[in-house]
Amino acid sequence: MSQSEVRATASAYRQWRKVKDGMATATITAGGISVLFAILLIFFYLLYEIMPLFQSASLDDGQEFAANSDAPSLYLAMEEQAEVGFSLDRSGRADFFQTNDGKLLLSEAIPLDGAEIRSFALDSEVSRIFALGLSNGRVIIAKHDYRTSFPNDKRLITPVLRFPYGEQSLLLSESEPIDHLAISDSDDELLLVAVSQGKLIGRRWVKEEDFLSEEVTLVEESVDLPVLDMSADRVLLGPDQRWLYVMSNDGGYRLIDLRRVKVADRGYLFDSGKLNEARFLLGGISLLTASDQGEVGQWFVVRDSERESGYRLQAVRKFAVPEGSGATLATEHRRKGFVSVSKQGHLDLFYTTSHRRLLNADLDVGRIAAIAISPRADMLLIENEGGTRYSYKLHNEHPELSWSALWSKVWYESYPEPDYVWQSSASTNDFEPKYSFAPLAFGTLKAAFYAMLIAAPLAICGAIYTAYFMAPALRRKVKPLIELMEALPTVILGFLAGLWLAPFIEKNMPAVFSMFLVLPFGILLFAWTWSKVPISLRRHVPDGWHPVLLVPVVLGIVTACVALGAPMERAFFGGDMRAWLTSDLGVSFDQRNALVVGIAMGFAVIPTIFSIAEDAIFSVPKHLSYGSLALGATPWQSLVGVVMPTASPGIFSALMIGMGRAVGETMIVLMATGNTPIMDANIFEGMRTLAANIAVEIGETEVASSHYRVLFLAAFVLFMFTFFVNTIAETVRQRLRMRYGNL
Known part of the structure; x- marks a missing residue:
């Protein structure tokens, strides 16, 4: 081949390599942009679903028509479709009429x-x-x-x-x-x-x-x-x-x-003024009262052990309406909302649980005689003292939510005091939905905390030993085995945790807690004993293979703790440790609790943290540790002073990714806890996380309902929490890299 042909071949090869590099760059860039675009789509879709929750109500222009009776109405109402209205006047005449034009459909006189x-x-x-x-x-x-x-x-x-x-x-x-x-x-x-x-x-x-x-x-x-x-x-x-x-x-x-x-x-009921109106909210538990000075309050009966009767009528909320208005009230038929209309025609629409004013408008209708709201709360019917009626289309889809209802204590009907409660449904139609995110967020952090408490020390310490001290031949066997644990489906872990681990812990509580106490001391005792063994015997175990010796030690300690569990329970806890915790210490115990979740979820998180941290430590250039050893440092000093700072960005990333996995875990929490949305740091009580709550309830809720959108809001909160944690993690990781990158 001539020199010109060689140059031509080399040029063609360079051109082809340039094309391949360009294709790879374009593909990788497109993939990265696609991932970011998909994340943005998720973000905006969540916003699209939850924005209606925080929209205010609106009122369309009304239809005006004359009443069919000269006598003022004693009572106004509408049927389900808000097409037919009903009025009863003081003479006993009952009229049914069309709500769009007032056309009389039926008129009867009550005998x-x-x-x-x-x-x-x-x-x-x-x-x-x-x-x-x-x-x-x-x-x-x-x-x-x-x-x-x-x-x-x-x-x-x-x-x-x-x-x-x-x-x-x-x-x-x-x-x-x-x-x-x-x-x-x-x-x-x-x-x-x-x-x-x-x-x-x-x-x-x-x-x-x-x-x-x-x-x-x-x-x-x-x-x-x-x-x-x-x-x-x-x-x-x-x-x-x-x-x-x-x-x-x-x-x-x-x-x-x-x-x-x-x-x-x-x-x-009031500090000043006279009673203008009183009526029940949906369900008849809450009493709404309005004074002639414009003071509107919500009351209901609560237990009071200090009173002889054991009960009191409690003022729960006050709603601000125009002073001196003498409000007339109309309550919604299927929700805990109500309309307040002053004699001068000033309208306010409130929702009691969220303590939220949804609408504030002045109506040019004259002095009010009677009002009614349709069963679906989509139409308002007003009659003035002159006998003229007005029908208004009302748009108020999702009044249940407010910042205080989501994150603050709320005084719910029949509760003795304000509390954080999640209870989205019940068997009765007059139920008051409770959408507090506080117990769900608390449960999410609680589950992640106990999982990380168990997983982080084991995973990080295991990664340190595997990457720095373990023999290469043993490392090639151990590392893939631990990483293989990550492929185990979490539904299997949740199944085992709920049906085997939880009953085992309840039955063998002294054994389980003795394991946590005895295992560290047992391992240290074995290490001290091994150091006293003659060198001639210790040389038979090559460096880096010592963990193999701990396998029978750990198994022996676990077996001994389980065998001695029953005698310890009889000796120290009267034969029943669970009853001792409840009666003597006042600590409630649930079989599926945070301890079970911590162990099961820790088992799921360990491979993630271990794999990333081990790679970070093993990737530290060997010349750094060799240089440290050459300068007289011990292997431990080289690890602490050189290897760990250099690998710290990777270790921190491993912890954050593991925490993200724990926060977003669904099936283990769903199957291994009592799934009760309570705020209790007790390790023996269960919890409900945001992810588990979405998984439990999304399949049972009505599409586009308030409950449905609240679950999307929970997903958005989880999304933002993960984004916030990842942002902090990346910031800290970059600073660690800048600080220790010159070692």
Whole structure:
């Protein structure tokens, strides 16, 4: 081959190598950009799903139409689809009308037998049952109901006025008017309590069902009520028919326990002003009160061991509305929200659990007479004192969340005090969702802490010995074996931890804790004993093969601890260490706890930390350690002063990656803990992590619901936590590299 041909071949080879280098560079760059783009897509998708949680409510322009009656409405309501409205005026006329234009659909007169309506009481917005107290001492009970049909595939809503206990009124007071009335209707009994001539009167009708005909008959019973020492201007009955709330116009109240027939608590609802309105939130546990000065408060009954009755009516929250507005209230049918509209037309929309104002608007509707909110909370119906009605479309999809509801203590209904609680669902429709991230974040950090507490020392110390002291032949066997542990599915580890390790630890607690204490001392004792063995015998074990001698020592110590566990438990803990912890130390114990998670998750994290740390230590240039040894340093001094500082960026990265693995672990935590979202640092209690919570609940939640978006928010919090930790880790790693890179 001529020289020119050689040069041409070399030039072509260089050109081809340049092309390959360019292709490799482009491929690697594209791959890196794709990874970053995918991470950004995840980030923005999470934001897309969670942003609706923090949007405020909105109100569309309303439709205006005239009422069908000249008398002011005593009660306004709407059916499920918010297409048909219901109004009841003080003359006893019940009208059903279209909410878009006010067209009258049905009008009926409630049979009052010549009496006048003196009081009105609503059982609940959900049941739609209401009662009218008459001037002749009788009560008539009715219900506005709706039938839905689809003739020609078009929805048709047919309203009907029902009388669940007949059109004949029930006698409550002998010829004395019913000034104020409360009703509670359950599956077992009907309870009515009224105020007549300043006295409390009560009647109970027990429902008895015939076994054959399934016909229900009412058996009347009298109700014992205490004598009041105040003016009773408003009464309300709780849905469980235990608590009777009696209030006066000056804001005074009496909480009456109907089971004990005694006043459980008394006091005042407001610092100043008079009572303007009082009604229950969904479920009948919380009481909303509004004064004529614009003070709106939420109250519910809590336990109080210092009181003789054992209960008190607790003021939980106050909501800021315009001063002197005299707010009228309407509560949502399926959530813990309510609307407050002042007499001047100022509207505020609140959600109680999140303590959040969702909407603040001034309505040009004149002085307010009555308001209603639809069952789906998507329409608002307002009637002014002039007989004009206004219907507004309401957009309020996700009112449950606020910063305080996520991260601060919240006073939930029926709880004795504010607390951190995660409970996203329950069996009843009037449940108050509890979306506190605090116990989930605490559980995440708790699981990661105990996992790292076990994994970090073992992995780092093992990496140091394997990379620096172990014989190369043994290292070639040990390192792949430990790295192979990383391929073990975490679901298998969780399965073993939950079904084998947890019961084993519970049954052999003295043995397990004695292992943690005896193993270090046993290994040190063996090392000291080995140092006393004659050199002629020690020479038979080559340098770097000494860990093999520890295998039977560790197995022997573990076997001895398990064998001596039962005698130790009988000798020191009365035969039952778990009972001793609970009764004598007051430490609660759950079989699937943080100790089990720490051991199982530590086993999963060890290979990750070990592999990266071992590579970092083994990659330290040998001339550094050789130079240190040549200058007279011992192998240990060379390790501490030269090798470890040089490898510190890699070791730190190993720890951070291991922590990230522990924070994001799902299956082990899901299967090896009690999966209870509690905030308790006790190593014998379980926890629930953010990752496990998402895995448990995402498959059961309704798409696009508040719960669904809250789970995406939990994923976003986990994402940001990982990003934050990785950023700090990279910053520290770069500083360590700059500091020790010149060694």
